Amino acid sequence: MKTKILKRFEQQINQFNTCEYKALKTIIKNFDDKKMVANLLETSYEKVVCPHCGEDKYYKWGRQNDLQRYKCKECNRTFNCLSKTPLARLRKKGRWLNYSKCLAEGLTVRYSGELCGVSKTTSFRWRHRFLVGSNEYKTTELNGIVETIDFTIPKNYKGSRNIPKLSKHKKGEDKLSGIYDNVSILFSRDRNRNMYDSVVEKLSVNSLRDNLKYILAKDSLFCSINSNLYRDFIKISKRRHGYIDIEKGEYVKKDIVHINNVIRYSRGLFIWMIRFRGVATKYLFNYLSWFRDLEEFDMNIPSKDILIRAMTITNKLQLLTQT
Ligand SMILES: [Zn+2]
Structure with a gap:
């Protein structure tokens, strides 16, 4: 056909x-070039360490599927550069680089699958395995003026077999509360374009502290809307605070206090996500990482980086068994 x-x-x-x-x-000759991809993976495998016990003493133990196999001197188990990474046991290695290019261009599951000659299910599995690597590359420090905003959205159960029953909302209640199970997305960005984002089950002072306290530089100026939540967070995090009252039409204060950059970023993300026609909440963190990468590389992520990042993540396989 x-x-x-x-x-x-x-x-x-x-x-x-x-x-x-x-x-x-x-x-076409390079399209399904297993050796080229295997070579790229092996040259990026800088330190050979047993993923089962962490020991770095090993024998070389032949080759399998174009990859060097090793045997650990300590636990006697065999491994290769993909063992216990999100890329372990995935097939059709020769097409991974082309698939990474599809990710780098932000293409849909169906279209990426068609371009790489794999089914929609495989395309979906590859997307989430490949993106786990990007999720680990969040910034660890936000400096200077840090803008923060949060959005609460209904949970999306796309692809789930068990959708929880939701209660009807009562008179006088917020229309979203009660009807939907909600989840929040937190965005923080400093003026050097360092970006932190997170999916938060229930946004509270404690969840803000868990996410932000240790990455906010001590002398940073925290900018947000004027709400009890952010004021309480500032009390415990002991950072300087600049707030704006958007409801009163106040968008900029003293020329520097505003959250326009983080609003622009989040708006870009939501517009970009329209193409996926709804994203399941359980995978939302992957889409946040994907967009963060696209934005960091001006919508042109080096496709090799996607593969190498996924390969350097170990012990994440349990998290991925459902994909
Ligand atoms: Zn070992």
């Missing part, structure tokens, strides 16, 4: 000149 992409491609190929045709042949 010919897909739409293939039909369109057939029409275009007739117009190619000799040079373009040769270039196309090279692209």
Whole structure:
């Protein structure tokens, strides 16, 4: 069966000149190049350490699936550079780099799957395995003027078999409370474009402290809307606070106190996510990381980086068994 992409491609190929045709042949030759991807993974595997016991004494133990296999001298178990990483036991290695390019361009599951010749299910699994690496690369310090905002949205159970029953909302209650189970997204950004985001089950002073207290530099100026939540957080975190009253039409104070950058960032994220037609809450953190990367690299993440980041994450496999 010919897909739409293939039909369109057939029409275009007739117009190619000799040079373009040769270039196309090279692209097709490299399309499923397992050795090239394996080579990239192995050259990025800087320190060989047993993922089972952490020991760095090993024997070389042959090759398997184009990757060097090792045997640990301590626990006698074998491993390779992908053992216990999100990429472990994934197949069709030769197409990973092309799939990373699809991620780098922010393409949908279906379209990425079609481009890489894998099913929609595989495409979805690869997306979330590959993105776990980016999730670990959050900033660890926010300096100077730090803008913070939060959004509360209904939980999304897309793809879940067990959707909890939700109670009807009572008269006088906020329309969102009661009907929906909610979740909050917290965004913090400093003026050097360092970005921190998090999905928070229940936004409170404690959850703010858990997320922000240790990454806010001591001399930072924390900017937020004027609310009890943020004022209480400032009391315990002991940072300087600049707040604005958006409800009263106040957007900038003393020329520097505002949260316009973080609002622009979050708006960009929500607009970008429209293409996915709803994102399951359990995967929301992956989409936050994905957009953070896209934004950091001006919408052009080096595809190799996506693979290498995923490979350097170990012991995350339990988290990924559902994908
Ligand atoms: Zn070991």
